[in-house]
Amino acid sequence: MTAAWQPPPTTAARWMVIGEWRAHPARLVIGALAIAVGVALGFAVHLVNQTALASFDRAVRTVNGAADLQIRAATPAGFAESLYPRIARTPGVAAASPVVEIVAFASASTTGTANPAPMTLLGLDVLRAAAVTPSLIGLPPDRSSPFDPDAIFLSRAALTAAKKNLGDRITLTAANTSRSFTIAGILANTGNDQAIAVIDIADAQWRFAQLGKLQRIDIRLAQGMNRAAAMAAINARLPADARLVSPENAQASSDSLSRAYRVNLEMLAMVALLTGGFLVYSAQSLSVARRRPQFALLRVLGLRPGALTVQIVLEGAIVGLIGAGLGIAIGYGLADLAVTLLGGDLGGGLLGRGEVHLDFSAPAALVFAMIGIAVAIASSLVPALEAARAKPAIALKNAGDTTDPRHRPAGWPGLVLLGLGGLAALGPPIAELPLLGYAAMALLLAGGVAAMPFLARALLAPLQNLSLPAPLDLALKRLWGAPQQAAVALCGIVASTSLMVAMAVMVSSFRGSVDDWLVQILPSDVYLHIEGAETAGLDPTAQARLAATPGVAKIRFLRQIPLRLAADRAPVILTGQPDPAASIPLIGRTIPVPAGEVAAYISEPMVWLYNLKPGDRMNLPLGGKSRPVFIAGVWRDYARQFGAITLADRDFTALTGDRTRSEAAIDTAPGTDPAKLITALRQRLGPVIGAQAMFAEPRQMRAVALSIFDRSFAITYALEAIAIVIGLVGVAATFSAQTLARTREFGMLRHIGVRRGQIMTMLAAEGALLGIIGVIAGLALGVLMSQVLIHVVNPQSFHWTMDTRIPWPLFAGLAAALTAAAAGTAALAGRRAVSADAIRAVREDW
Incomplete structure (x- = not known):
């Protein structure tokens, strides 16, 4: 008698993969979408940045012509x-x-x-x-x-x-x-x-x-x-007062205008891709755990451990390939939309408003696609190795956790990664970019996820000795006895939540600090700015006319001019104003000025870019001479990323010979209508200067400044929203998969008398407990990562500091949403798992 034909193990494995995806297409879609989101964001940001830079470089070359070298004036005065x-x-x-x-x-x-x-x-x-x-x-x-x-x-x-x-x-x-x-x-x-x-x-x-x-x-x-x-x-x-500039210097200067902004956006997109990788890991781990008996059967039929590893990794690679292809297509569409809505610098306001034509870059698309595929493969490697190491005889009858619940999960891998992240955060910038800062964020994220089995046990331990109703006690015992599966469920929650929390804290801190700074620097009632006054401003006669306008109680005139200190850097802003020590937001200590020297106050970026500090001396190229000044203090300035130097009004005039002014801060007399005063001031300026004059009240200036801030961080807000969506979808997919994989367990519980309602309560309790643990870990890890963004990435990128602000209402809403989503998803998925099929599934064990 001829034996019936049996497919070879590799063919059976291939059929198993296809059958898995047919039975659970949502798992494939979610994994691919997680990769697609990261690839799309990274590719879109890169595409827009490169296209905008090319347009900006063309504009610079247009003005400069085709000269081999240029001599440029240090100031617009020439x-x-x-x-x-x-x-x-x-x-x-x-x-x-x-x-x-x-x-x-x-x-x-x-x-x-x-x-x-x-x-x-x-x-x-x-x-x-x-x-x-x-x-x-x-x-x-x-x-x-x-x-x-x-x-x-x-x-x-x-x-x-x-x-x-x-x-x-x-x-x-x-x-x-x-x-x-x-x-x-x-x-x-x-x-x-x-x-x-x-x-x-x-x-x-x-x-x-x-x-x-x-x-x-x-x-x-x-x-x-x-x-x-x-x-x-x-x-x-x-x-x-002249600087020799080569084309390379000009390129470096123009590139520096937005370099940090571009790199930060791309790094945030890569962090989002890493978060997607953790979701792929979670999905693959659950899939492997559910199919452990099937893999064991393949091993019995002759499939080698290495072939099984390759099979599972190939599954991840296919998920990555689908996600990468989808991400490239979505990324190009996002880039086109971003250029239309936000401009070529994604709302940053750093590259001007020149016309930008979006160009598709095949090499960049290939690189980002390969990164997405690599992340998916790496995310599948650990589950693949675990499946290959499993003992076939045991795995044939065990689809549960592979870890002995009597063994306490090791916490040292997570602690090591967290420690390495802390060390990386202490490192200096590389090529004036916070590359080690982003490495620190990646290590902290990996460390937090690696520590989840240990942390889950630690948070559940106080509940072990409590007398709880049967459903709650079963839920607690399940999480205690299957720490690896609990960790897998928590992985996606912690990764997406921590990313969102880190960005939310950073943006909230930055926005709050900017708002406080605006209040400090805008104490007057009305402000005047003369547009295009680099080469000429308000002469003393015009200043006197404005000061004599009825309704003006006090007026302070200021002058701002760009000053080129280095050929390969963007110009700094030199400002002259009355009594700067009393009117600018100084930070840190101030140094008494030696007799006979000129006091200068530098903004925070000057400290980073030019390696200066209070007590140092520097030379300013003004009036054809090198003018020495003494740095008396440092002040906070969020308006000028490349540095500013403030002098007292009289010193500014003495060093530059410029008696004109380009701005004014006006205090109104009691009962004065600001709108009528602005009309009177504009008339006194005359038709020529009046056409260039811009008037505003502090509330208008704050509103405009915060609007620009929100526009600049529009892409970050989008990343936050995407992280929340990824987290909620990941929660739903994870608990749905875990619940469906436990059909036999629920059937056994039904056999021994546990009611369906009690199982549903147990599942909801499991989901809620995991949601709470995930939120606690995600919030803690996110706040830790936010400190890297606030105290490492931002100072090394934009050269300014800020005060930490925690958006508690947002976090409370997020915690409630994630916990409810976890509990609700687990309960909904359990409706199918506790059906009559669950009871019949027990027969497979006999």
Whole structure:
């Protein structure tokens, strides 16, 4: 008699996998979605950031032209034009082009809108620029002379912003002066990313009060000239208020504008992917535990342990592949939506508002897909190894926990990981990025999850000696006797909850600190800001007119100018204001200023970026000289990420020679209507400056600032919401799977007289207990991770500090939702598990 054909073990294993997914498709979907969410977020953030950076770099190159090197003024006031001939005669310099560069505005009447259109106004010597930056030269369509003093050439972006056509008249305001020009042509080679206007350099100097000044010199080196030697020769000729900038310096400076913001978003997305990996681990562990007798049967039929391990890992890889593919598609859609709603910097406000065209990046898609697949494989490896190590004879009759309940779960692996996370948090930044900080968060997350069996036992221990009703006692005994399965159930809860808690605490702390800071720096009733006042502001006469306005009780004038301290860093902001020690939010100790020295107060980022502290001295490149100042203290500033220096008003004027001011803080007389006062002040400014003046009350400024904050953290809020959803879905999937896997157990309980209602109560109690343990662990771990974000990641990324604030109402709601979800899901899943099928399932054991 011929024996019936039996499939080989590998074929049977393949059938088993397919059958598992057919029977429980939700488990496959949830695992794939968990990976898809992390991949989608990471890919979307990367795609938007790279596209926005490319657009921003094009805009920078558009303004800078194609020069080999540039000499840039340390401040918008520029440097003496006498530097130009010295540079032009420097050995190795083939050509040099002098440039006047100022911020200009097309008047509101010109644009037909309420707000003037800003653009960069360049004054060029056409003959010199032709040899260095020909892309910045405009030619009239009729080939008429480009030297016409009435002619102006606009980029397409400027033409669109000004709502003008060729041949139209346009009025530009710059340096407190308005002048009209005829649009003679388009800058055809500047692209659509930057609003630029070009006129003759002599007209720029004469018409906009820049006589004897230049803001930059573009340089083309002689062919074959050693760049390092040329830069050394040029640097030797530079005054203190000029900086030599290479294309690499410009790239580094522009990249630094948003580098920390971009990296932080991508790291948060990767943490979300790691959380998804824990959910995959949870799902795979439950699936393996439920199928342990089936795997044991395959082992008896001849399947080797290694082949079984590969089989389970392949399951995870397929889940990862599906999730990664879905994540790439969702990520591209999210990126397109983010660009539309938030702009190219995801609401950060760091890269301007240039037009951004989203480009798909196949290499980036492949990298993020591989990361997603790798996370899924790694998440399946531990369950696979456990299944391969199981004894077939025992596993054939045991689908429960593999750990002997008499053995106390080890807590040292979790403690080791937590300790390593703490050590990583103490590390310095790497390449000015908090890479060790994020490593610390990953280690803390892994340590918290690894410690769950031990922690669950520790939290359940006080309940062991209580006299409880039978259903509650059964629930407690089940969790005590199956710590590994309890830990698997807790894994997804703890991972998603801790991530959400960490981000919520960080954002709440940051927002609260910003709000407190705004209250400190905005004590007056009305504030005035002159837009585009880098090269000129309110002169003493205008200041006197404003101070004499009826309704003004007191007015303080301030001046802010960008100051370039290093060629490869973004400029800092130099501020002059009356009595800074009494008006800025100082932190830490202040140092008495030695007699005869100038006191300077630096913001927190200056401490990190320039390695400065109170008591140090630094030199400021002002007025063609290097001016020494004494650092008397540090102040908190959330508005300027790249640093600010504050001087007393009289010292600012003495060092810069600038008596104009660009801002004012106004205290109103009792009974004064702020709106009427603003109208009177605007009239006293005159039509030119009045068009550039922006007035606001403190409540409006706070509302705008917090709105910008919320916009900047929109992606973080989205991550929080996703973490909550992942946590709730993970809870539902975990308890549903565990409950269905215990059908025989429930059948045995029914056989010995336990009623269905009591089993349902037991399941709800199990779910509630696990939910409470998960919430406690998730909250504790999340608060710990938030301290890494607050005290490590943020200072190393953005160079400012904040005070911790715990959003207790949010956490109370989260705890209630997770506990209810755990209890409710377990009870709902139990309705099927305690049916008549459960009683029949017991027969399989006989």
